[in-house]
Amino acid sequence: MRDHYRYLIVGAGMAGDAAAHGIRERDPDGTIGVIGREPTAPVTRPALSKKLWTDPEFTEDQIWLPTADTGADLILGTSVTAIDRDAGTVTTDTGAVIGYDRLLLATSGHPTPLGLPESGRVLYYRTYRDYERLRELSGQGRHVVVVGGGYIGTELAAALVQNDTRVTLVFPDEVLTASTFPAALAERVERRFTEAGVELLPGARVSGGESTADGVRVELEDGRVIEADAAVIGTGITVETGLAEAAGLTLGDSGIRVDDQLRSSDERIWVAGDAAEYPDRILGRRRVEHVDHAQESGTVAGRNLAGAGEPYTHTPYYYSDLFELGYEAVGALDSSLATVEDWTTPFEEGVVYYLAEDGSGVAGVLLWNVWDATDAARRVIAEQTDVSADALRGLIG
């Protein structure tokens, strides 16, 4: 570890990895330091809830990102605790003070705690270490409570039930995925989980609970108690804004505010990935917690640290896989919006258009088992003004 880097990246995750590669596209020699709280190298996070559980051909050595190939120093198991913008330094929890010329914050967020405290049997699922531990706690007919009906909760429930684990899935919607998908599709998805043997507890929220010597007690708001071998929680993150705020950087409504080049209110500091609240060219100012954005914004931020001065013009897509069902999407998937459904085969393959509240266009596009169509989805969101069913049906797919 040096005491000064030309480029210093805080956060050894997916955006941090992409940024190190982005820097190298423009500057073959400048020193790069990557400081990460996790003890392990940057990892392809989607594999932690999908392929590592569901694809027998996929092995653990495929999850590691090649950050070290850039020549960056990886300073792992280390948290940055403060930024001194005047001095151009960061301080770490080991007491080190490290200087930078250009700084990137790629710190994402930490899981938002519920009333159920984290322990060796209660995992707030995000990291490779969480994956290792969940492997130990699952299988052989053990019982795991999965909390959260979003993409991490649903993916983990599907992964575990396919790996000899009894699964209880606790989620607030009345029908699984009903706040995301139109009603009939959500019912189809829910049925797939029931058929697979997942026990569903809809309309339920965790209020508390505790770990015991050999299991967990999960308490629900309605008074029910579930006893199991372990609990795994995928209910979302709180963005790491504390460092930025303490350093006096401007925050947005949902993250660290950046301009169209991903630069913060300090001209030597950029932000990428989950933590950045950026002006999306098509969708407007927002924060996005998805891989495509982490990689693309990380790459552009890295190039900009190295002087490119280019805008971030990519509108990200995202994806999920549940059993044999899979989708990609762009924009808002919010079932409270009016939708136009265009099924090639009902609930097997098709496109759902989510209409903007004011009826002026399309706010989001769901591509259900429809592939290679994210550019078309972006085009529809950017350009389509006639949102009648006749006009939308057949546009994609």
Ligand SMILES: Cc1cc2nc3c(=O)[nH]c(=O)nc-3n(C[C@H](O)[C@H](O)[C@H](O)COP(=O)(O)OP(=O)(O)OC[C@H]3O[C@@H](n4cnc5c(N)ncnc54)[C@H](O)[C@@H]3O)c2cc1C
């Ligand atoms: C299990 C799982 C499955 C997912 N599946 C999908 C998927 O299928 N599709 C999809 O589009 N997205 C998926 N995502 C989301 C996607 O992985 C994230 O959006 C992406 O990783 C964001 O990249 P990032 O670099 O901003 O954050 P991360 O990859 O989370 O990296 C941030 C890193 O910064 C570190 N850090 C934070 N604060 C500090 C500090 N002060 N000092 C040092 N280090 C710090 C954190 O410990 C972390 O390692 C998934 C996420 C998870 C957890």
